Amino acid sequence: MAKQAVRRAATTEAILTAARRLFGTQGFAATTMDGIAHAAGVAKGAVYHHFKTKEAVFEAVFDSVSRDLVAEIDSTARAEKDVLAAMVAGTQHYFAATAKGPTGQIILRDGPAVLGWERWRKIDARHFGGKLPRAIAAAMEAGLIARQPVEPLARLLLGAVTEAAVACAGRADIARAGAEYARALRSLVEALRLRE
């Protein structure tokens, strides 16, 4: 077996695990590279051997958190039958998950702050946002909503969802807030539905 590769993978994972915990609990700014190295049980040099900068570490963590989140959402959305309904359910799960704790800290707070909005959006779109355009296109195809350019509409809806997530994250009664926004979101999406 490629011993070097194993070693590399083990160290990298240790760093990423430690970093994920620290970034999630303390935030990006308050987390130091020395802290990450120490928590991972390696020297700072090792961290810099695997990651070029602190931002690179964060980006890797961000990516992994996103991946996990998407997996959760997928299973939730798959339960619904109507495309529009799945959108609502999926997004609802999205901001329920990001509303609290480490996930929210990494995805919603530091994410855009550290990576810059464009970069953040690109990664976010790769994981999660990519689903929205597809869902919308499908909804048009199925005649559920009026035909129009997909991309702009998807962006607007993604923005709305993200905003809802942030708003929820900032409130004490998350459950109630989540329900409120879910209702508003449903009303927005349903408004798009063609009636005859």
Add this chain to the structure above:
Amino acid sequence: MAKQAVRRAATTEAILTAARRLFGTQGFAATTMDGIAHAAGVAKGAVYHHFKTKEAVFEAVFDSVSRDLVAEIDSTARAEKDVLAAMVAGTQHYFAATAKGPTGQIILRDGPAVLGWERWRKIDARHFGGKLPRAIAAAMEAGLIARQPVEPLARLLLGAVTEAAVACAGRADIARAGAEYARALRSLVEALRLRE
């Protein structure tokens, strides 16, 4: 005349002007307190005498840029007659203005990054977002859209608009992108309009 007050105002303004220029052109991270002090023609101590931290300076700058922007938007929106139409026009101006240069850097990039999303949203809402809930409430009152909780819907729309602004900012052909998003936004808002 209160000499001390004048002195204070002059120094503060010099700092703010310098900071606004630097933040706008170089971004928050690349701008140093020494740089601001130097550009303002004062010592670093003076800056810290008037502002507790670097973030405090940024917040003041952010506030002033927002205020200017809102003034612009207001005059644009006032030209429209229908409340929904005014919303569309106003938001269109919003992301046309934030799409390029220093304003976008301060409002859309560093704003959320530096202040944190909640803080950013709060200030943004005070200047700009506060108009949306009012407009929506008015629209309901006028029977243009269905009655429902105002706040959540306003949030969603604000998120959509902000997202559109960011998306525009990231594209080369701003004019075309702006038009696209304006159209999508109109379609979204118009979908809410009650038909009978």
Add this chain to the structure above:
DNA sequence: AATAAAACCGACTGTTGGTCGGTAAATACC
């Protein structure tokens, strides 16, 4: 066994946000 390459170490450096003791200007008080 010898050589090369990759992983890892930790002392060191440069930059920068923020502090602090001190000076000058304005105001309050008698």
Add this chain to the structure above:
DNA sequence: GGTATTTACCGACCAACAGTCGGTTTTATT
């Protein structure tokens, strides 16, 4: 009008931290 106090301003200094670099150990290649 002179003294005390408060406010504006100065700039050397400090601590923290991201990132560097020469050196050491472990694995791969020949």
